Amino acid sequence: MKFFIDTANLDQIKEAQDLGVLDGVTTNPSLMAKEGITGAENIKNHYVKICEIVDGDVSAEVISTDYEGIIKEGEELAKLHDQIIVKVPMIKDGVKAIKYFSDNGIKTNCTLVFSAGQALLAAKAGATYVSPFIGRLDDISTDGLNLIAEIRLIYDNYGFDTQILAASVRHTMHVIDCAKIGADVMTGPLSSIEGLLKHPLTDIGLEKFLADFKKGN
Numbered sequence: 001m002k003f004f005i006d007t008a009n010l011d012q013i014k015e016a017q018d019l020g021v022l023d024g025v026t027t028n029p030s031l032m033a034k035e036g037i038t039g040a041e042n043i044k045n046h047y048v049k050i051c052e053i054v055d056g057d058v059s060a061e062v063i064s065t066d067y068e069g070i071i072k073e074g075e076e077l078a079k080l081h082d083q084i085i086v087k088v089p090m091i092k093d094g095v096k097a098i099k100y101f102s103d104n105g106i107k108t109n110c111t112l113v114f115s116a117g118q119a120l121l122a123a124k125a126g127a128t129y130v131s132p133f134i135g136r137l138d139d140i141s142t143d144g145l146n147l148i149a150e151i152r153l154i155y156d157n158y159g160f161d162t163q164i165l166a167a168s169v170r171h172t173m174h175v176i177d178c179a180k181i182g183a184d185v186m187t188g189p190l191s192s193i194e195g196l197l198k199h200p201l202t203d204i205g206l207e208k209f210l211a212d213f214k215k216g217n
């Protein structure tokens with residue numbers, strides 16, 4: 001399972017990269033705005049900075065919603081760095097654009113996916129990644145993890161290459177459950193990855209080992 005971090009914060013990306021388990025980064029317009037990164041040129045420069053920190057795929061989202069606009073923007077983003085994955089919304093023109101990008105060797109992440117049918121369409125169009133938003137489904141009392149399981153079943157039935165990128169991961173249990181179901185990738189906050197470290201018996205055991213070592217020396 002690949003671990004992506006879902007942020008545009010360079011310090012957090014560095015911290016996750018330093019841990020040695022990071023496989024990539026996802027961003028979106030809201031995450032960019034949260035870091036105060038505005039304006040097309042600043043945003044592009046920021047993507048390049050992220051690519052220089054992380055050794056892996058970096059999703060950069062288009063703003064256009066019409067076919068021609070998505071193609072133009074996506075081609076510009078893809079040229080920024082060879083780690084860039086063009087993130088395209090699950091809309092009709094987005095699906096058409098994903099097919100174009102796939103035919104032209106540009107990798108994509110189909111975002112804002114909330115149903116198995118949408119995920120099937122993204123795979124048919126040749127998306128590299130599909131991003132079902134599990135946390136946002138949980139927010140409206142719908143089982144986000146069940147969607148990951150449905151997509152896993154469908155993709156396995158037909159041998160689709162599209163990777164399931166569990167997005168809108170909110171906490172460590174989401175990460176573990178996605179791993180059990182067989183999501184190819186998860187993207188979440190740094191806290192969801194660092195939470196995997198924690199167990200009270202580890203802390204108690206280490207404290208005792210160190211105390212016993214001191215006694216004998």
Ligand code: E4P
Nearest residue numbers: 006026027028136167168169
């Ligand atoms: C996916 O790529 C999105 O950036 C993200 O995971 C959305 O998460 P949120 O629902 O916590 O905003």
